[in-house]
Amino acid sequence: MELLLLGIYAFFVWLLCVKLKWIPWNIVTQVIAVIIPVVALTVLILTLNVIAPASADVRVIKYTIPIVSQVRGRVIEVPIEEGNRPVKKGDVLFRVDPKPYQLEVNTLTAQLANAQAGQRETEESLKAARGKVSETQALGAQASGRLRDVSASLELARKRVAQYRELVQTGAGSKFDLEKAETDLRSQEAKYDEAKAQQSQASASEVQAVASVQQVQQKLGAKVDGEYAQVAQIRAQLENAKWLLEQTVTRSPCDCTVVNLQLRAGGFVAGFPINPVVTLVEDSGQMVALFDQNELHKVASGNEIELALETIPGKVIKGKVDSIIWTQGQGQLQANGSIPNTGALPQVPGRYAVKFHISDRDKELFIAGGAAGHAAIYTDHLHEIQILRKVFIRLQSYLFYLVLKL
Known part of the structure; x- marks a missing residue:
């Protein structure tokens, strides 16, 4: 986006100074022409980073549910299919011989x-x-x-x-x-x-x-x-x-997607909690974006947020800030009896995660677990210049169409 602004600025300098010659093109105007974009872009970027912070580290997190049989016995039916097939809450996953x-x-x-x-x-x-x-x-x-x-x-x-x-x-x-x-x-x-x-x-x-x-x-x-x-x-x-008789029929606890289905009719389940036979991935999940520590002092719950995910190029997803998770691993000391080691070099400050909800209009979109992308938060300050950040995020969403590999 910075290059686009510089290109627009360079076009007007060329138009006014070279093409139309309304402004003389000498050493003074050349120095001024160089200083103006440097100062303007610096002030603009620093201001945007406060009133509309952006992150290039968006993460889509979906919880997995390992399914373990509550009873032991011979499996007589597995009505679900593997290959990322969806199941609804209450659907039968498998049946054990109830006799x-x-x-x-x-x-x-x-x-x-x-x-x-x-x-x-x-x-x-x-x-x-x-x-x-x-x-x-x-x-x-x-x-x-x-x-x-x-x-x-x-x-x-x-x-x-x-x-x-x-x-x-x-x-x-x-x-x-x-x-x-x-x-x-x-x-x-x-x-x-x-x-x-x-x-x-x-x-x-x-x-x-x-x-x-x-x-x-x-x-x-x-x-x-x-x-x-x-x-x-x-x-x-x-x-x-x-109750054990009811547990011979194992049902889905959520609207999920079936992965890692290794169970087949005729197999034997032992009812051990460390032996899952099916893994489900929740359809709904959490979306977080990681920000540097000094970017979030203007951010509040309810602020508008826009996302551009690599798995959905050309699409801007809207949402609202749910909360800021004001803690991370560097703020934790393990109770192991050892004195914390400060190290020879200062530790790089860790980032904080912002959790947000997707707007109703985009809830029907399929958002893959583990998807990455960019995000921008629009605070309640200086709405007039936040349009630049919205342009940036839309350009980024279209850049995801590019697959830059041989």
């Missing part, structure tokens, strides 16, 4: 049903055991009441025997009445022993019933989210088995 995983699901489903039936049976046993506890408690209460009644009758019989003995000793009582009272006393003592034995039996039955309840509760075990532990464990195993 072993379906059998595991069926087995665990049966185990879960059996465990749930066993849980219901045990819960019914718990209800019966608790009913038995209530029954034994009622029998115990009944036995205790009878024991109290017999104890009262026994105490009365003892008092009567004592009274009749005292009357017989004084000669005022009948010996027959004494013998009858003693017989009643022995009858009441037998009834007391029987009532006490019943009370002990009821207490033992209650203890046994309570132990039975505790045994059933222990068999049921603790609960997990309102479900007994054994059933919850089998349900968790079943959910995991269902």
